Ligand SMILES: CC(C)[C@H](C(=O)O)[C@@H](O)C(=O)O
């Protein structure tokens with residue numbers, strides 16, 4: 093009997109609705125499979141926790157998490173309670189950094205039954221590999237002066253080590269897919285970090301002679317996600333560019349509510365963290381209408397990571413059966429509740 | 445008789461096709477109007493010029509330009525000839541910086557007769573005001589170390605002066621439009637420059653109590669450009685964010701080939717520069733099929749800037765008559781040539 097211990101952090105807003113949904117689905121996957129179980133330990137860390145304790149997680153929070161097999165997170169942030177840079181850097185980004193979750197992967201593909209906002213989405217199926225440890229999201233910078241002379245500086249930091257690591261990860265994934273890697277750059281406008289990124293990409297690509305490559309400036313690439321998403325296989329991008337591209341990826345899929353993500357620790361020293369692309373959506377929280385698919389698809393990525401790739405594939409098939417059957421939440425044009433969509437997926441899993 | 449002297453820089457690739465088209469249209473506007481003329485002086489600065497002279501423009505290039513009423517530019521850059529960071533920073537960005545063209549404005553709206561890639565583009569009509577002098581496009585940074593320890597740092601520089609200037613420009617434009625300004629931020633991930641940007645936005649907005657505001661993170665905003673573009677009026681953004689958003693704006697309009705732009709010198713010390721959003725598109729250059737509308741709509745922005753707002757409006761109406769009549773280049777689904785589209789616009793202007 094394989095037993096996976098999972099730290100679950102519902103976080104804020106709809107995270108508290110979709111994480112339980114994701115857990116129920118995972119329990120069902122285990123039950124149907126047999127010989128497998130999940131043990132979830134839930135942590136209440138969130139903006140509300142901050143209001144009570146003055147911190148987003150306890151001082152020994154990372155210690156509490158470090159021995160789990162994975163972290164299953166909902167969403168962090170609620171601007172009405174805590175400024176974003178405090179809530180995110182105190183929890184989400186802190187875990188990404190301290191647990192060396194240096195790669196963020198986010199697939200975007202057209203789910204049957206979900207209407208894309210694009211006239212002609214063709215059959216896109218792409219995967220963004222986002223460098224998740226440095227780049228534009230740096231902790232180096234500051235402000236100086238007051239009044240009209242005030243200024244702020246933020247250092248974007250790109251190391252060969254981290255850039256190359258993300259790129260190799262992308263090439264390795266492309267080798268199992270359609271053999272193509274696109275690098276997101278902006279070396280025409282950002283003239284130190286991005287030409288460096290380009291050089292590293294050129295170097296790394298030499299080790300993968302059978303993989304096709306191209307480089308696109310982020311502005312053009314963002315536009316291509318709208319006009320020709322089918323032309324991409326794996327895209328490797330810096331922290332910020334990956335962030336932007338994956339929200340566009342979510343948009344063309346039909347809703348940010350269905351987009352999954354994984355923060356991968358590649359050296360095995362710490363757990364990886366699985367959190368959907370969407371935020372806490374305080375505007376719809378509490379109504380029971382949040383789309384659970386982002387979280388459930390994220391559970392699929394967690395299954396992949398735990399080595400249960402076949403189970404993961406099955407789960408994604410079932411998600412698509414549910415959308416194809418028109419069992420949809422409001423964000424994708426239906427009027428089913430979080431619970432109804434979740435139960436439909438569970439029932440389909442049971443009758444596999 | 446008003447005479448405007450315009451420096452024209454066709455630049456690279458399709459710039460050499462669409463700039464002459466734009467000039468012909470401007471000549472026609474003048475001819476139809478009477479009491480107005482344009483005198484164009486053409487400069488051959490481009491990547492080919494670089495191959496011959498080792499520089500993108502002569503040392504006294506800026507001196508040669510500085511007394512013109514405006515600069516009408518096509519496109520700069522051809523990766524097959526010159527690395528982008530050399531061609532762009534030696535010409536396009538150099539002019540933007542040295543002539544203190546601190547604001548870049550780029551409208552995006554649905555032209556009748558042009559098919560958007562969006563299922564439901566509604567009637568979006570938005571305007572991105574891009575800070576054009578600093579931010580992520582900084583000239584401060586560098587590389588150090590060799591081999592696996594190599595790294596690059598790029599400083600994003602945000603001053604209150606420049607941020608505030610762009611924001612005030614946005615608010616002033618919104619006051620003449622639909623009274624709404626959206627600020628593009630990323631203060632949840634980029635924790636020095638972006639919270640600073642947010643603070644300046646909060647301060648500036650206090651001076652415009654009748655204008656509605658909101659702040660959106662760039663990832664969400666990029667997605668909203670795809671899912672709900674109609675919800676935006678004026679968007680104010682940093683240099684990089686403005687760059688990305690306006691390419692998405694071009695995509696949802698139906699083609700980067702129709703998107704116009706203006707680089708505005710706000711203190712009147714130097715000429716402003718008018719250049720469409722699209723690049724030099726070497727792949728289609730020489731075939732006579734480049735879409736001239738981006739350049740011609742850009743000419744409309746130049747007319748606005750020269751105080752000929754009514755003429756500008758007329759020109760945009762005529763552009764829309766041409767697209768409505770289905771006189772379209774290949775990028776927007778037609779099979780008319782650059783010349784045919786241009787002549788159609790000219791004939792319609794003549795018969796006004
Ligand atoms: C060519 C490049 C440097 C430029 C920019 O990023 O500013 C272009 O994309 C633009 O938007 O005018």
Ligand SMILES: CC(C)[C@H](C(=O)O)[C@@H](O)C(=O)O
Nearest residue numbers: 169180185335369632633663
């Ligand atoms: C909340 C925010 C800091 C985060 C990011 O930008 O990384 C989010 O947008 C994401 O993509 O996971």
